[in-house]
Amino acid sequence: MRIVQLLTLGIVINISVGCKSGDPCFQEFLDTHCVQKDVVYPGSNLITSTNISIEECHQACQNHLECDHASYAPGQKICKLKYQKMYSTTESGFYAIPKDCIPNCSMDTKGSHNSNLPGSYLADSLMDCHSLCLEHPECVGVTWERPWEVNTKAPNACNLKRKMAVGLIRTSIFQVTLPRYCLHSREQPNGWHLYQNKYYKFINQINSYESGMVSCGELGGRLVSIESQEEFLFLRSVAFTLNYHHPEKYNGSYRLGLFKSNWTSLKWTLSNGNIFKESQIDLWCPKQPSIASSIAYARLWSGAGFCGDDIFSSLSTQNIICEASVCKEDLPKMKNVRKQAQIPNSLIHQ
Structure with missing residues (x-):
């Protein structure tokens, strides 16, 4: 086993060549190359090779002009270079390796x-x-x-x-x-994300508005108050990316610190007490908000690309977003980290 450097999409990644399934370096390769486990994209093969390592399989795809991704079976050491993706099937023991990858950032989705x-x-x-x-x-x-x-x-x-x-x-x-925004561009070592002097934590937790405020309060913060268009785009981007890259942990919608009631004269109000700037922030999904009753809450709705959706008080969400100026882990002393890959400056200094 030897260590080499790969340059992909402007990122230098250190990998071990010759890793076998079960080796720590094999899992490291999966994590740093956006590999999908037990996934096969049916279709014709460009080239099929045998007795080849997963790193060599990936390198063969990068060297082939028409290769879109590789399919690898470590048990048989079989590598198939693929031309395109049409649909996926589940097949145990196979790994789908994209040609290029920025860990926890690049993805195989295009939207409509x-x-x-x-x-x-x-x-x-x-x-x-x-x-x-x-x-x-x-x-x-x-x-x-x-x-x-x-x-x-x-x-x-x-x-x-x-x-x-x-x-x-x-x-x-x-x-x-x-x-x-890529996850690593703002991520702190303890799981918070730093953006424009505020810290955010995305938590997978079935919740109501009240329980969400309690959970965020225990972390020294509150449910997130969106006060600018740029902040909304940051939150929307991170929510989408978490759900895409970590579906085993994050799925569904995210509760916001935003509500309206008789006490607020039916004005949409943030958890920090300020009135939401609807004319300046393009939060709402098409035809939203739609609840005419006096009490309603807001979420980033996964069903419509994580735009804003109003919901009744009886409806829970799967996740919450907390914000804090300083959290209990003394975050201001920590610097942004780049895990396992050197992320380009254009994705960090945003």
């Missing part, structure tokens, strides 16, 4: 075509495409057509997204999708 923001954009690189997203006040992520795609109609096309869906798998080959 009608989720594109207006305009046509071209970008020479994924990072250039991502920079265009950061400049747009409604962009939650991008899908970039890589320039070496063989049959593309629009090489270098950069699609800015107003929403993305967790369950939609791309079918076009050689695309890379990035959210507006």
Whole structure:
């Protein structure tokens, strides 16, 4: 077993070559290369190789012009280079390896075509495409057509997204999708996320508004109060990315610190006591809010790309988002971390 460095999408990743299933380095490879376990995408194979390691299988895909992803079976040491993804099946003992990956960031989802923001954009690189997203006040992520795609109609096309869906798998080959914010770009060692001098914690917990406030209070904070469009895009991006990359832990919608009642004169009010700036923040999903009664609460709704949705007090959500200026773990002393990969500066200093 030997250590080598791979350069993918501008990121340097250290890996061990020759790892076998069950070795610690094998799991490390799975974690740092966005590998899907027990997943196969049926279809014709470009090349089938035997007696090959998972690292060599991935390298073979990167070296092949038409390879979109690789399918690897460690038990038989079989590697199949694949041209595209149409649909997935569950097959024990197989691993689907994407050609390129930014851990906990890049993904194989495109959202629907009608989720594109207006305009046509071209970008020479994924990072250039991502920079265009950061400049747009409604962009939650991008899908970039890589320039070496063989049959593309629009090489270098950069699609800015107003929403993305967790369950939609791309079918076009050689695309890379990035959210507006990658998980590592703001993540702290203790699981909080730092953004514009506030700390956020995303917690998987069935909850009501009251129980959510109690749980956040125990951490020294409260349910999140969204006070700007940029803050909303940050929260929306992280919620989507968590649900995509960690479905075993995060799924469903996220409760916000936002409500209306007779006590607030039916005005949408934040958990910090301020009135929500509806005219400045494009929070709500289409046709929302829709509850005419006096009491209602808000969530980031997973069913519509994590935009805002109003719900009755009797309806619980699967997750909560807490905010704190300083938390019990003394977060201000900690710096942003980049786990296992060196994330490009354009994805960190945002």
